[in-house]
Amino acid sequence: MSEQLPSGGIELSPDEIANLLARWSSCWTPTEVAQRLAGIGTPWYVAAGWALDLFRGRRTRAHGDIEIAIPAARFPEVRHLFPGYVFDAAGSGRIWENAAPEVLAATHQTWLRDPATGNYLLDVFREPHDGDTWICRRDERIRLPYSDVIHHTRDGIPYLAPELVLLFKAKHLRGKDQTDFDATVPHLTPAQRETLTELLTRVHPGHPWLEALQVGPR
Missing domain, CATH: 1.25.40 (Serine Threonine Protein Phosphatase 5, Tetratricopeptide repeat)
Known part of the structure; x- marks a missing residue:
């Protein structure tokens, strides 16, 4: 993805960034996310702190949000599962509401928003990949098959290897x-x-x- 962020968007003040936590107070749990993505063809996994709790088999701390990751090119498959909701792109202290394709191409983080309440429910990372090969966003030399990077809980919730x-x-x-x-x-x-x-x-x-x-x- 490009390092050059697109123009526009809403620049958030430090106070607004701090207040974002309240807009994530209704975010889903991994179980709720898995239920909503049941049957989807694209590989996906729970990321970040929730993934470590899934690995350890119990919730160990509070989580301010929930993040999942998918191959970037297959984002439309996820987007189509949420009619009535809006995906905002986020990056470098800005939010692009109902992000256009050119914004999505230049960012990797997407927040699912309920337009009725303004609350955010799910953070979707659109990650680099080469077909069925996962590419690490931090170092593109690190490339692994999705079957190696995705683990599953006993009830089938996918999560990123710890x-x-x-x-x-x-x-x-x-x-x-x-x-x-x-x-x-x-x-x-x-x-x-x-x-x-x-x-x-x-x-x-x-x-x-x-x-x-x-x-x-x-």
Whole structure:
């Protein structure tokens, strides 16, 4: 996707960005999302913090929103499942309401909005891919078949492999990201820890998590 964001959109002030949390208060759970996407042909998965809770088998903290990811080219398949709702594109402190195709081509984050209430219900990442091969948005050299990056809960909810979730979280290293790392690493297999170490070394050399990963499971 282009690095050049389109013109227009609504620029959000710091107060407006802070107040967005209230507009996510009605967001769906992973189970509700899976029910609404049942039978869809495109691969998809729950991402971010919710994915780690699905991996661990229980909810460990509050989540301000819910994110899923899909191959970018197949976004229309998802969009058509939600008649009566609107998809807004978001990026760099701006929102493009009911985003036009040229905006979608230059952004990767899409928020599903209920026009009746103004509330946001679902965050859809439109991710780079090559057919059935997933491409990491942070480093396009990292390419894996979707069958390797998508795991499933016992009741069939797809979620991103935890080592890949932590790779994405490593960039900003917010408080919740450190909490998620500390809570998840003890549950990773040796192979998953090794993969995360290799990916962090490639994408974020010198990252503080690398030292913690050298310590055996606690």
